[in-house]
Amino acid sequence: MNLRVAGGLRTKEAWKLALLPAPALPSIHRAFRVAPYMGNHKKKSKANSNGNRPRNGARAGNTHAVTDTPVHRAPAGTAALGSRAEQSSAEGLRTYSIPDYRLEHPNLTVHQVVEKDKHGDEHVHYEVEGELDAPVPPIRDSKYLSKEQAIEIYRYMLLNRKMEIALENLYKQGKVVGGVYFGLGQEACSCASAYALGKDDWFAPMIRNQGSLLVRGFRASDTMMQYMAKADSPTRGRDGTSHFGDIEKRNMVSPISMLGDLIPVMSGVALGARLQGRNIAVMTYIGDGGQSTGVTYEGINFAAVQSLGLVLMVESNLWAYSTPSEMQYRCQDLAERAIGYGIPGVIVDGTDACQVFDAANEAVDRAHRGDGPTMIEAKMMRMKGHAIHDAASYVPKPLFDFWKKRDPIARFENYLVKNKKWLTAKENSDLIADVERVIEEEREIAVNSPMPTPESAEGGVFCENGCHEIKPKYGMPKVKKGTASYKETQAAAHLK
Amino acid sequence: MQLTYLEAIRQGIWEEMERDPTVFCLGEDIGIYGGAFKVTDGFIDRFGPERVIDTPIAESAIVGAAFGASLTGMRPVAEFQFMDFIGCAMNQISNMVAKTHYLWGAPAPLVLRGPSGGYVHGGPFHSQNPEMWFVHNPGLKVICPATPYDAKGLIKAAIRDNNPCVFFEHKYLYRRIKEEVPPDDYVVPIGKARIAREGKDLSIITYAAMVHTAIEAAEILSKEGIDLEILDLRTVSPLDREAIAQTVKKTNKVIILHEHSRTGGLAGEIAAIINEEAFDDLDGPIVRIAGLDSAIPFSPPQEHHYLPQLEDVLRESRRLKAY
Numbered sequence: 028m029n030l031r032v033a034g035g036l037r038t039k040e041a042w043k044l045a046l047l048p049a050p051a052l053p054s055i056h057r058a059f060r061v062a063p064y065m066g067n068h069k070k071k072s073k074a075n076s077n078g079n080r081p082r083n084g085a086r087a088g089n090t091h092a093v094t095d096t097p098v099h100r101a102p103a104g105t106a107a108l109g110s111r112a113e114q115s116s117a118e119g120l121r122t123y124s125i126p127d128y129r130l131e132h133p134n135l136t137v138h139q140v141v142e143k144d145k146h147g148d149e150h151v152h153y154e155v156e157g158e159l160d161a162p163v164p165p166i167r168d169s170k171y172l173s174k175e176q177a178i179e180i181y182r183y184m185l186l187n188r189k190m191e192i193a194l195e196n197l198y199k200q201g202k203v204v205g206g207v208y209f210g211l212g213q214e215a216c217s218c219a220s221a222y223a224l225g226k227d228d229w230f231a232p233m234i235r236n237q238g239s240l241l242v243r244g245f246r247a248s249d250t251m252m253q254y255m256a257k258a259d260s261p262t263r264g265r266d267g268t269s270h271f272g273d274i275e276k277r278n279m280v281s282p283i284s285m286l287g288d289l290i291p292v293m294s295g296v297a298l299g300a301r302l303q304g305r306n307i308a309v310m311t312y313i314g315d316g317g318q319s320t321g322v323t324y325e326g327i328n329f330a331a332v333q334s335l336g337l338v339l340m341v342e343s344n345l346w347a348y349s350t351p352s353e354m355q356y357r358c359q360d361l362a363e364r365a366i367g368y369g370i371p372g373v374i375v376d377g378t379d380a381c382q383v384f385d386a387a388n389e390a391v392d393r394a395h396r397g398d399g400p401t402m403i404e405a406k407m408m409r410m411k412g413h414a415i416h417d418a419a420s421y422v423p424k425p426l427f428d429f430w431k432k433r434d435p436i437a438r439f440e441n442y443l444v445k446n447k448k449w450l451t452a453k454e455n456s457d458l459i460a461d462v463e464r465v466i467e468e469e470r471e472i473a474v475n476s477p478m479p480t481p482e483s484a485e486g487g488v489f490c491e492n493g494c495h496e497i498k499p500k501y502g503m504p505k506v507k508k509g510t511a512s513y514k515e516t517q518a519a520a521h522l523k
Numbered sequence: 524m525q526l527t528y529l530e531a532i533r534q535g536i537w538e539e540m541e542r543d544p545t546v547f548c549l550g551e552d553i554g555i556y557g558g559a560f561k562v563t564d565g566f567i568d569r570f571g572p573e574r575v576i577d578t579p580i581a582e583s584a585i586v587g588a589a590f591g592a593s594l595t596g597m598r599p600v601a602e603f604q605f606m607d608f609i610g611c612a613m614n615q616i617s618n619m620v621a622k623t624h625y626l627w628g629a630p631a632p633l634v635l636r637g638p639s640g641g642y643v644h645g646g647p648f649h650s651q652n653p654e655m656w657f658v659h660n661p662g663l664k665v666i667c668p669a670t671p672y673d674a675k676g677l678i679k680a681a682i683r684d685n686n687p688c689v690f691f692e693h694k695y696l697y698r699r700i701k702e703e704v705p706p707d708d709y710v711v712p713i714g715k716a717r718i719a720r721e722g723k724d725l726s727i728i729t730y731a732a733m734v735h736t737a738i739e740a741a742e743i744l745s746k747e748g749i750d751l752e753i754l755d756l757r758t759v760s761p762l763d764r765e766a767i768a769q770t771v772k773k774t775n776k777v778i779i780l781h782e783h784s785r786t787g788g789l790a791g792e793i794a795a796i797i798n799e800e801a802f803d804d805l806d807g808p809i810v811r812i813a814g815l816d817s818a819i820p821f822s823p824p825q826e827h828h829y830l831p832q833l834e835d836v837l838r839e840s841r842r843l844k845a846y
Contacts, residue, residue, distance in 0.1 A: 265626045272627045274594050281627045283618045291584040292619060295591020295599075302547060302573060302597060309591075322614070325584035332579055488661045490630035490685040497545075497632050497685055499596040504544040511568035513537050515530055521559040 123366045127374040128382040129406065130164035133157065135426065137351045153351060155423040163432050166442040169381035171388050174449045178458075180222050180242075180380050181443055184214040184436050185462045187238030190247040193470050194254055198415055202474065204256040205267055210235035212410030213344060215380040215435035218242050220310060220340050220403075223387035225395070227501070228308040229296045231280040231289040232269050235342070235409070236312050240269060243277050247466055251473035264479035274500075286317030290326025290339065297335035297394070303501035308394035310338040310387070316347020318364075319355050327400065331368045336394025338387060339402045342377065344409040349421045362404035370400045377405030378435040381442075407435070526704040529697040531671035532636075533562050535678035536600060538708065540570050543598065546682055547574040549585060550602030550637075559604045560638055560697060582611035586635065590620050590687075593633040598682055603637030606691055607651045620687045621662035630685045636678070638694035639667075640732055641782055641814075641830050645694075646821035652731075652783040652814075657689045658760040658792070664688045664713050665760040669734035671702045673757055676711030684713060693732045700735065714758045716766035722752035725776035725807075725843055728767060728793055730756040733780045733831065740836035749844050759789055767793060768800035775806040776843050782830055785813035807846040810839050 115121050135157035141149050169177065187210060194207045210217055217238030221230055224243070232239045237250050245261075252260035253267050261271035262281075272281030280292055293309035300307040313323055318341060330337035341361045345352050358364065365372025371393070375382040383405055390401035408430035412419035419427075443450045450458070487494075526534065540546045547570075548563055554577040557564030567575040578585050582603065589599035603609050609616070616635065623629045641650040657665045664686055668674040674692065681688035719734050720741050727737040734755045741751035754770045756763065771777050777797060779790035790811040797809060812831045819829055 262627050270626070272629060274629050280591070280594060281623070281629070283622075285614050285618055288583070288587060288615055288619055291581075291587025291615070292591040292594075294584070295588030295593075296595055297591070298588055299592030299595030299597040302545075302592070303595065322583040322587070325579070325581035326587060328579055329581060329584035329588055333576075487628070488625045489664075490624050490632075495628075495630040495685060497596055497598070497630060499545055501595070504597075506544040506574065507571060508541075509569045509571060511565060513534070513569070514565070516533060516557065516561045516564035518557060518561045518564050 125360065125362050125365070125372050125374060128167060128379075128386060129374060129376040130167055130379075131161065131376070133161065133406075133429070135159065135429065137345075137353055137423065137426070153421055153423050155426040155429075159425045159429050161429075163438070164376070166379050166438055166446070167376075167382050167385075170385050172381060172384055174447070176222070177381070177443060177447075178449060180219050180384065181436075181439050182458060182462060183218040183222070183238060183242050184380065184439065185459060186241050186247060186466065187214045187218060188436060189462055189466045190237065190241070190250065190469070193247075193466050194251060195415065197251065197255065197470070197474075203254045205254075206414035206416055207254060208234045208237075208268055208414050209411040210237055212408055212430060212435065213342060213377065214238050215439065216340065216342055216377040216383050216405045216407060217312075219380040219383035220312075220338075220387040220405075223338075223384055223391045224308060224310055225391065227278070227305070228310065228391065228394075229278040229280065229293065230309070231272075231282055231293055231311040233282055233286075233289070233312040233314070233317070233342075234268055235314075235344075237269055239312075240279075243279060245277065245279075246472075247469035248472040251470060252476050255473060255476070256478065257473065257476035258479040258483070259476040263483060265484075280311075285320075287313060287320035287323035287326065290323055290337070291329055292326075294326055294330040294333065294335045294337050294400075297330070297337060298333060299499075300501055301335065301397075302504045303499045304505060305501040306336055306395055306397040307501075308336045308338050308391040310340065310391075312340045312342055314347060315341070315343045315345065315352040315355050315361060316350065318361060319347075327368050327370070327402070330400040331370045334397065334399035336391075336397070337400035338390040338394060339400065340387070341402055341404040343404055343406050344377070345407075345426075346409050346413075346419070346422060348413040348417075349419075360404060362402060365402040368400075368402070370402060372402045372404065374404045374406065377407030378430075378433045378438060380435065380439050407433075524704055524706055525701050526671045526675070527698050527701050528668075528671045528674050528693070529560065529562060531675035531704055532678050532692055533564070534704075535675040536562070536682070537566065537569075539598075539600075539679055539682045540566070540574065542708075543682075545596060546598045546600060547576065547592075548600045548602065549576040549578050549589060551578055551580055551585075551604050553577060553602050558602060560694065562692075563602065582608055583615050586612040586615040586620065589633045589635070590615065590623075590631055593631045593687075594629060598632050598634075600634045600636060600682060603635065605645075605649050606637045606639035606653055607648045609635065609637070609653060609689075610656070613656065616657070616663070616687075616689075617660050621660040623662070624686070625662055631687045632685045634678070634681045634688050634690055636681075636690035636692060638697070639691045640693040640695050641819055641826060642695040642732065644821065644823050644826055647818040650819040650826070652691070652781070654689070654691055654759050655783060655787060655789060658789065662687065663760065664758065665691070666713060666758050667691045667693070667731040668711075668757055669693070669696070669719070669731050669755050671700065672704050673711050673717070673755075675704055676709050677713065677757065679708075680710040680713050683710065688713070691731065695732050696735070711757070714761050714763060716754050716756045716758070716763035718766075718770070719753040719755040720751060722750040722774065724750040724752075724774060725778065725840060726752045726754055726770040726774045727778045727780055727836070727840075728754045728756065728770065729780040730759060731782070733782060736831065736833055736836055737780060739833055740840060743833075743837060744840055747841075749840060751840060762793070762796065764796050764800060767796050771797050771801040772804045775804055776846070777805075778810040778812060778836070778839055778843060780812045780831055780836065781814075783814050784816045785811060786816050788813050807843055810843055812836060812839055
């Protein structure tokens with residue numbers, strides 16, 4: 028590509044990043060062939076008209092067009108990731124691959140069932156089918172984590188959970204304004220992903236990523252005060268939950284309640300940094316429900332086209348409020364969407380901190396090299412309702428039981444204490460006690476903060492009177508100017 | 524130097540990009556093509572594709588990316604090909620950009636700019652004046668210049684402002700008006716109205732293309748002995764309450780004139796301000812001249828009927844003068 032502009036071939040530099048082949052991530056690849064035309068291949072499934080079909084991370088399900096052709100394994104460490112067509116066969120089939128780090132591929136399906144009660148009235152509910160008694164897989168050894176790092180992530184996961192337990196208690200004591208949102212069952216995903224970021228990288232959590240905040244240096248009391256709408260909360264009472272940010276020290280963009288909007292924003296953060304001469308990683312999260320929004324597409328596509336260091340954690344936690352993932356999207360795994368964006372996509376077990384970290388670490392490295400975005404799909408389940416008011420009675424109980432056995436903290440604890448023997452039982456119980464002590468101290472701080480004054484609702488709508496100095500975070504952009512000088516435009520225009 | 528309204532904006536952005544390396548442009552077809560109206564014509568040759576970025580057709584991504592970049596201390600200038608399309612990015616603007624400083628104290632120094640307005644037979648999706656969507660979003664500054672001098676001074680002020688600014692360029696004015704613009708570096712303060720014409724009998728409060736319609740009416744009416752004062756708001760949010768009150772206190776009669784639909788329009792808000800600040804000074808009803816409460820129709824006779832015209836201003840001025 029040789030886009031010529033005045034001032035030489037400066038464009039070539041700018042576009043070089045986008046044209047580089049995606050580098051290979053060493054991993055196990057799950058590869059499949061995509062037929063040129065994907066219609067009319069489906070065997071008749073038991074799914075109802077809502078499109079229910081095997082999911083929950085099912086691999087090679089017998090009802091999905093994509094998997095009609097044989098699964099083959101790409102040579103380890105050689106294939107490019109995700110987006111690139113690796114080969115075209117004589118039959119005109121193109122092959123793509125999605126690395127899959129998981130050690131199990133749960134084959135569970137949720138579908139709607141109509142049942143009559145004893146009065147003959149019909150009721151609709153969800154049922155789950157599949158191998159619900161499959162054995163729990165081991166934790167996959169990390170390629171990168173040291174013993175100390177693994178223990179540190181484990182500690183953050185404990186802090187995350189114990190903070191949420193404290194929040195639940197504060198709610199029951201009537202001290203929380205509004206609801207409480209939980210990341211139960213998703214602690215590995217929140218903590219191990221954020222742990223992969225470097226100091227100068229940016230992140231933006233979503234509502235269930237309260238663990239990411241702890242990893243990035245916020246205190247549990249920050250989040251607690253947000254929930255209690257206190258004067259000392261990071262937003263001084265103006266917003267709740269994990270809705271706060273810090274662009275000065277911790278490089279965090281505040282989430283908003285609308286889903287997907289952080290994706291283009293974080294892409295823009297990476298764009299701003301690149302204009303200042305730095306390739307940074309920008310991490311944000313989206314659920315299997317949130318990824319249905321149009322802005323998700325716009326944001327990932329923008330990052331892909333501009334080759335920006337977006338690390339998108341797609342949290343496939345199976346339930347979007349009360350709607351199962353089967354009713355959010357049609358493809359087998361959301362990571363497949365990476366192919367459409369032309370970026371790498373990878374699947375991990377979201378309850379395995381080592382897998383989450385390894386994939387995030389590779390994606391962050393890729394971002395630092397300037398090679399563009401990565402989509403990481405983390406498979407897990409939201410183990411509570413949407414918020415504290417929601418008992419999640421729509422979730423089939425056997426599905427809860429299945430994922431309860433895959434509790435990220437219990438598994439990681441077992442791995443560190445029994446498998447790796449990196450923690451003795453005593454060290455582990457000391458660590459847990461220390462986390463509980465920290466959370467109690469943080470709870471005290473949060474509870475003792477006053478409520479804001481009514482008048483503090485006023486002011487701060489605009490940045491004025493020198494309240495902020497705007498300066499480039501990573502240094503003044505070094506601009507090269509072309510030789511063209513200013514002259515009036517003579518060009519024809521739209522709608523004279 | 525005699526500049527058109529379009530050239531004044533173009534020159535303003537150019538000068539800011541020359542002056543400040545943190546300023547960059549992004550939008551649809553703004554690079555080699557130079558934008559649908561050519562505001563950024565030639566920019567890519569001077570400033571390079573790194574600072575003049577052609578984006579996908581994705582308004583939420585454009586605003587999101589501009590906002591994200593602004594958080595790192597950049598000053599992005601995002602172009603909408605037509606301001607009608609800004610609705611596609613409404614959530615980004617309303618919930619992300621506008622609320623940021625109030626909620627979590629992050630300044631967002633970005634400019635969202637593009638052509639708006641009717642009288643060019645652009646049809647319902649290329650003629651709108653959607654400024655009220657943003658006036659109702661605290662945290663945004665909404666700017667609607669009427670003259671080349673103000674357009675240049677205000678676009679430069681918007682780029683230098685630490686807050687998100689929505690900058691409405693009137694596409695009817697782009698190449699129709701020219702005036703002397705000084706070659707030196709100047710800014711026009713945001714939030715300050717100007718008296719476009721001094722008068723004593725009644726005030727017309729307006730902005731953008733309607734300023735010129737009001738001036739035309741004033742010239743005709745002066746021959747009938749009706750002396751109009753014209754207040755050009757220049758910024759519609761935040762409004763210059765003091766200037767509004769002052770002109771009402773001077774002439775005691777007021778017409779508010781704007782292109783967009785009457786219901787929920789800016790005239791209602793200005794009438795409320797007059798009620799609060801200068802009720803006792805009124806010698807007649809506050810008169811509104813505005814677009815119809817419908818979409819802007821395409822066919823020229825229909826568009827003409829929808830939009831405020833010179834004859835509407837003449838009629839209402841005579842009526843109010845006689846009240």
